[in-house]
Amino acid sequence: MNMNDLFTSVRSLFTPTYDWIPTSKNTNTTTDDTFSLRFSGKLLLQSEIPLEPSTFTHLVSINYLTPVIAIEKTPWGHRCRRCGVHKKRMLAFMPCAKCGKTHLYCRNCIEMGRITSCEPLYYWTGPLPSWTKQVKACQWQGELSRYQQTASEQIVTTMKRGNDELLVWAVCGAGKTEMLFDGIGKSIEEGKRVCLATPRTDVVREILPRFRSAFPDTDISGLYGGSEDKDGTGQLVISTTHQLFRFAHAFDIVIIDEIDAFPFHSDPSLIFAANRAAKPDAARIYLTATPRQKQRQRVESKKLNAVFVPVRFHGHPLPVPTLQMDFQLKSSLKKYNPPKTFFTWYKNRSNPKRQLLIFVPTIKLAEEMVETLSFSLNLTENNPIYHVHASDSNREERVQQFRDKEFSILITTTILERGVTFPSVDVVVIDAGHSVFDEAALVQIAGRAGRSPNDPTGEVIFFHEGKTNAIVQAVKSINLMNKRGGKL
Amino acid sequence: MYCLWCDQEVIPQLSWTNLLLPERTRNICESCENGFLLLNGKHCLKCSRLSDETICSDCVKWENDPTWQGVLSFNQSVYSYNPMLRDVVTKWKYRGDYLLRDIFQYTFKDVFDDRFVKWEKEAIIVPIPLSEERMLERGFNQAESLAQLLKLPYQKPLSRVHGEKQSKKTRKERIDSKNPFEIKVQVSHPVILIDDIYTTGMTLRHAAKLLKNQGCPEVFAFTLARG
Numbered sequence: 118m119n120m121n122d123l124f125t126s127v128r129s130l131f132t133p134t135y136d137w138i139p140t141s142k143n144t145n146t147t148t149d150d151t152f153s154l155r156f157s158g159k160l161l162l163q164s165e166i167p168l169e170p171s172t173f174t175h176l177v178s179i180n181y182l183t184p185v186i187a188i189e190k191t192p193w194g195h196r197c198r199r200c201g202v203h204k205k206r207m208l209a210f211m212p213c214a215k216c217g218k219t220h221l222y223c224r225n226c227i228e229m230g231r232i233t234s235c236e237p238l239y240y241w242t243g244p245l246p247s248w249t250k251q252v253k254a255c256q257w258q259g260e261l262s263r264y265q266q267t268a269s270e271q272i273v274t275t276m277k278r279g280n281d282e283l284l285v286w287a288v289c290g291a292g293k294t295e296m297l298f299d300g301i302g303k304s305i306e307e308g309k310r311v312c313l314a315t316p317r318t319d320v321v322r323e324i325l326p327r328f329r330s331a332f333p334d335t336d337i338s339g340l341y342g343g344s345e346d347k348d349g350t351g352q353l354v355i356s357t358t359h360q361l362f363r364f365a366h367a368f369d370i371v372i373i374d375e376i377d378a379f380p381f382h383s384d385p386s387l388i389f390a391a392n393r394a395a396k397p398d399a400a401r402i403y404l405t406a407t408p409r410q411k412q413r414q415r416v417e418s419k420k421l422n423a424v425f426v427p428v429r430f431h432g433h434p435l436p437v438p439t440l441q442m443d444f445q446l447k448s449s450l451k452k453y454n455p456p457k458t459f460f461t462w463y464k465n466r467s468n469p470k471r472q473l474l475i476f477v478p479t480i481k482l483a484e485e486m487v488e489t490l491s492f493s494l495n496l497t498e499n500n501p502i503y504h505v506h507a508s509d510s511n512r513e514e515r516v517q518q519f520r521d522k523e524f525s526i527l528i529t530t531t532i533l534e535r536g537v538t539f540p541s542v543d544v545v546v547i548d549a550g551h552s553v554f555d556e557a558a559l560v561q562i563a564g565r566a567g568r569s570p571n572d573p574t575g576e577v578i579f580f581h582e583g584k585t586n587a588i589v590q591a592v593k594s595i596n597l598m599n600k601r602g603g604k605l
Numbered sequence: 606m607y608c609l610w611c612d613q614e615v616i617p618q619l620s621w622t623n624l625l626l627p628e629r630t631r632n633i634c635e636s637c638e639n640g641f642l643l644l645n646g647k648h649c650l651k652c653s654r655l656s657d658e659t660i661c662s663d664c665v666k667w668e669n670d671p672t673w674q675g676v677l678s679f680n681q682s683v684y685s686y687n688p689m690l691r692d693v694v695t696k697w698k699y700r701g702d703y704l705l706r707d708i709f710q711y712t713f714k715d716v717f718d719d720r721f722v723k724w725e726k727e728a729i730i731v732p733i734p735l736s737e738e739r740m741l742e743r744g745f746n747q748a749e750s751l752a753q754l755l756k757l758p759y760q761k762p763l764s765r766v767h768g769e770k771q772s773k774k775t776r777k778e779r780i781d782s783k784n785p786f787e788i789k790v791q792v793s794h795p796v797i798l799i800d801d802i803y804t805t806g807m808t809l810r811h812a813a814k815l816l817k818n819q820g821c822p823e824v825f826a827f828t829l830a831r832g
């Protein structure tokens with residue numbers, strides 16, 4: 118199997134190769150292990166290697182650090198080897214005072230330090246680090262459900278075999294972290310290096326402590342924008358996908374969480390980096406609750422192994438969205454009001470004690486509806502409504518306050534569609550027919566309800582002005598998963 | 606064409622500008638362009654700062670100080686140093702995204718030609734230099750690359766010995782600081798200094814003073830933004 122033939126969603130005109138990454142030839146282990154820990158599997162500019170110039174020069178001279186050209190020539194142009202970009206407009210010319218020539222630099226990954234034609238990237242080709250041997254890496258004591266167990270076993274097999282991939286199609290709230298424990302534990306025991314990459318910083322922060330307590334003797338790194346750990350020297354690296362830009366042929370196991378998610382789905386650079394971070398014979402595990410069409414096709418045509426986890430860890434079925442048509446939706450929204458039918462539903466909802474999570478299509482609407490809804494519901498200052506969106510600086514804080522039940526209604530854009538869990542909420546989508554709500558988004562949004570075993574049946578209601586294909590498909594796919602779960 | 610700032614596709618529109626000047630293709634989208642604030646309103650005639658007074662309090666202070674009186678005839682800036690311009694300049698100058706300069710290519714030249722029409726023939730254009738150390742670090746000098754947008758000859762009579770790290774100093778510290786420039790060649794024509802940002806005006810005045818001490822009759826400044 119072609120190792121680059123993995124992310125079909127971006128398999129366009131070409132597939133990048135990674136055969137330019139040097140292999141480690143040195144077996145001599147007399148040097149200090151700290152260098153190999155710090156630099157192995159990394160692709161770095163000299164400015165990212167904080168060593169005394171003499172130490173640096175020495176490591177280069179003994180071939181422990183090997184320079185590689187940072188911008189490669191391809192038959193159709195050029196490509197940045199750090200971020201994989203090859204679009205002409207992202208590789209621009211600049212006059213360079215360092216070398217006196219006018220040459221290319223990469224605009225795409227410039228925030229991480231400028232990649233230019235005249236400066237190499239360095240790859241560690243010295244001795245590889247040896248991890249502490251462990252007999253029983255995973256100390257987690259919990260129990261898996263029947264479905265989790267099946268998935269876990271397949272994950273173990275794929276990881277053991279290597280050079281293979283597996284799609285884990287698990288509903289929102291299936292308990293995917295626990296399914297990974299056994300496989301990761303066994304890989305750690307075999308001395309393999311493991312990476313779990315997720316598109317969201319929140320998720321890294323949430324699962325990191327869970328991994329630390331499950332793997333108390335394993336060297337674990339948590340990498341995300343602003344994390345204390347910058348080096349990522351651990352045997353187990355839990356990282357945002359963005360942090361993979363400095364890794365190359367580093368991991369025996371690469372697990373990619375939410376393979377269908379923005380921005381992983383839409384940014385080919387992240388796919389390039391994730392592929393490069395994996396060793397050529399790595400095992401790759403993809404996790405998703407809502408696979409994209411391309412991934413489903415590959416599963417259906419048996420090109421991609423898959424395992425289904427159709428039931429949540431607490432055993433209850435997924436809440437199926439109720440669709441509510443409202444002909445006046447657009448005119449209500451013009452005044453930033455929720456539709457009339459929303460209020461009818463609100464007065465009659467089955468459990469008014471639940472918090473309410475309202476999804477709206479735009480930031481503007483989220484902002485304005487705080488006012489109009491507070492007014493319509495006659496809420497006092499003691500009972501405020503808040504909103505969050507992507508460029509909100511205190512988003513985390515608000516989400517935490519909502520989780521702590523400090524207020525009862527949160528209005529949000531699709532930014533909270535995944536990753537976040539609240540124990541007991543009703544979920545409302547206003548203008549569910551809007552183009553920002555694609556099938557995956559709607560399934561994920563519906564998946565916010567009923568997460569806790571104590572209240573596994575939150576209401577999900579989509580207000581719309583006419584069913585879109587996305588709405589129909591989302592409901593269909595939720596029903597299908599429930600049916601599959603019922604049968605198993 | 607894609608917007609140099611947000612990378613959205615820019616759909617070319619037929620307008621008088623591109624009908625008359627067909628080489629002027631838009632390289633920034635309308636919504637990004639609207640983020641910049643051209644200094645069209647009431648501003649200080651000496652330093653371009655938005656101000657109701659013809660000479661702002663800052664400039665009054667400069668002109669009352671015998672050391673600096675008349676050293677710089679005036680500074681003309683193109684934009685206000687608002688958050689949008691600050692973000693662009695940060696990425697351009699500090700991250701080193703050289704191409705971003707082209708966002709300003711036409712406006713920078715237009716404002717210059719308009720303001721300096723009287724002096725353009727006679728005056729010499731001089732970009733504020735970077736120290737060698739900083740030059741090697743960044744790869745290019747932002748002031749010089751701006752000067753190149755003017756499509757006029759320019760000269761480099763000055764060199765910088767130290768001290769680009771002005772931003773962390775207080776106004777007093779900056780004024781008291783030593784002249785960071787050295788002069789390599791005398792200039793006997795009026796000089797138009799080019800720089801990216803006019804913040805306190807200290808750097809430009811240091812350069813101007815040195816030039817004037819060595820026989821330059823008059824010094825002006827033309828900067829991308831007024832901080």
Ligand SMILES: [Zn+2]
Nearest residue numbers: 197200223226
């Ligand atoms: Zn790049």
Ligand SMILES: [Zn+2]
Nearest residue numbers: 213215216235
């Ligand atoms: Zn160079």
Ligand SMILES: [Zn+2]
Nearest residue numbers: 608611634637
């Ligand atoms: Zn733009």
Ligand SMILES: [Zn+2]
Nearest residue numbers: 649652661664
């Ligand atoms: Zn002034």
